[in-house]
Amino acid sequence: MKRIIITGTSRGIGLELVQQLAAQGHQVLALSRNAEPCKSLNKQNITAFSFDITDATHFQKVVDFVESDWEGVDVLINNAGALVNKPFAETTVADFKAVYNVNVFGVAELTRVVLPFMKSGSHVVTISSMGGIQGSMKFPGLAAYSSSKGAVITWSELLAEEYKEQNIAFNVLALGAVQTEMLEEAFPGYQAPLNASEMADYIANFSLTGNQFYNGKVMQVSASTP
Numbered sequence: 001m002k003r004i005i006i007t008g009t010s011r012g013i014g015l016e017l018v019q020q021l022a023a024q025g026h027q028v029l030a031l032s033r034n035a036e037p038c039k040s041l042n043k044q045n046i047t048a049f050s051f052d053i054t055d056a057t058h059f060q061k062v063v064d065f066v067e068s069d070w071e072g073v074d075v076l077i078n079n080a081g082a083l084v085n086k087p088f089a090e091t092t093v094a095d096f097k098a099v100y101n102v103n104v105f106g107v108a109e110l111t112r113v114v115l116p117f118m119k120s121g122s123h124v125v126t127i128s129s130m131g132g133i134q135g136s137m138k139f140p141g142l143a144a145y146s147s148s149k150g151a152v153i154t155w156s157e158l159l160a161e162e163y164k165e166q167n168i169a170f171n172v173l174a175l176g177a178v179q180t181e182m183l184e185e186a187f188p189g190y191q192a193p194l195n196a197s198e199m200a201d202y203i204a205n206f207s208l209t210g211n212q213f214y215n216g217k218v219m220q221v222s223a224s225t226p
Contacts, residue, residue, distance in 0.1 A: 002026045002208065003070045005062070005114060007053060007107075008080030010034040012180035013127070016200030017077060022046045024204075029065060031110075032080070053080050053106030059113045066117050073117045075207050078107045078126040078152075083182055085141045096144045103148035108155060120167035123211035125203070126156050128174040130222050139187075149174070153218050160216030169211035173203060176222025194223055 004021055008014040009030035015037055018030045022043050030038040031051035038048035047065065052058050066073060082102035084095045111124060118124075130136050132149025139146075153172050160170040177187075180196050202221065210219075 002074040003029075003072060004075040004077065004207070005029045005031065005073055005110075006077045006079055007031045007051075007110065009048070010037050012182060013196045013200050013203065014079045016196045017079065017204055018046060018048075020197075020200055020204045021207075027070065029062070029070075031062070053110060054101040056109075059109060062110065063113055066114070070117070072119060073114050074122050076111060076114050076118070076122075076124045077203065077207055078111065078124070079203075080106065081127065081145075081182060083142070083145045083185055085145075085185060087141055088143045091144060099144040100148050100151070103145070104151045104155070107152055111159070115163070115168070118166075118168050121211070122168045123207060124156070124159070124168065124170045125207045125210070126152050126170070126172045127203070128153050128172045128218070130174050130176045130220060133174050133218070133220060157216050157218075164215065169215040171206075171210055171214050171216070172218045173206060174218055174220050174222075175199065176220075 004026050006014055006017050006028060009018050010032040014032065018028050018038050019041065022028045022045050026045065028046045030046060030048040033050055033052050035048040035050045038046055049061060051061065080102055082099050084091065084099050107126060129146065129149040131138060131142055131146030132153055156170045156172045163170065177190065
C-alpha cells in the first residue's frame with residue numbers, strides 16, 4: 001500500500017488516476033481546486049480537499065495533512081496543468097504567468113514541501129507533454145504551454161541528480177494526444193487515439209514501478225507519429 005499525492009484530480013487523467021489507484025488499495029490525497037468529483041467517490045482511502053496550486057497559503061494544508069494522517073509520502077504525481085491557446089502575438093505576460101504558475105512554479109513548490117516526507121524508494125512523476133520535447137512537432141498557439149512543459153523536464157532532470165543519494169527518483173512522462181477536456185481546448189474536434197482511462201492506467205503503473213528502472217528520464221508516451 002502506497003501513500004500517493006495526485007494533483008489536477010477534478011477531471012480527465014487525474015480523476016481516473018485517483019479512482020484506479022484507490023481501487024488498488026492505495027491511500028490517495030487528491031488535490032484540485034474543485035474537490036467535489038473526488039469527494040463524491042466516497043472512498044475511505046481517498047482524501048480530497050480544495051487546493052489551488054497557485055495559492056501560496058494552500059501548501060500548508062498538504063503539510064498539515066501528511067503530518068497528521070500519513071507521516072510520509074511514497075509517490076507524488078504532478079498532473080495539474082494549465083493551457084492558453086492563442087497566437088503568440090496576442091499573448092500577454094499575464095497569460096504566460098498564469099500557465100507557468102501552474103505548470104512550473106506550482107509543481108516546484110508542491111514538490112519542495114512534500115520532499116521532506118519522502119524516504120528512500122519514493123518516486124516523483126511529473127506529467128509533461130510531447131510539445132515540451134526538444135525537436136518534437138510544435139503547434140501554433142501553444143507557446144506558453146509547450147515551453148512550460150519543457151521547463152519541468154529540465155527541472156526534473158536536475159532534481160534527479162540532486163536527490164540521487166537519498167534514492168528518490170524523479171521521472172517525466174511526456175504525453176501525446178489523450179482524449180481529455182484539455183485536448184479539446186487545445187485542438188477542438190480532434191480525436192485522440194487514447195482516452196483518459198487508458199493513459200491513467202499506464203501512469204498509475206509507472207508511478208508505482210518506474211523508479212525501479214528509471215531516474216532523471218523523460219519517457220515519450222505517445223501513440224502517434226511524430
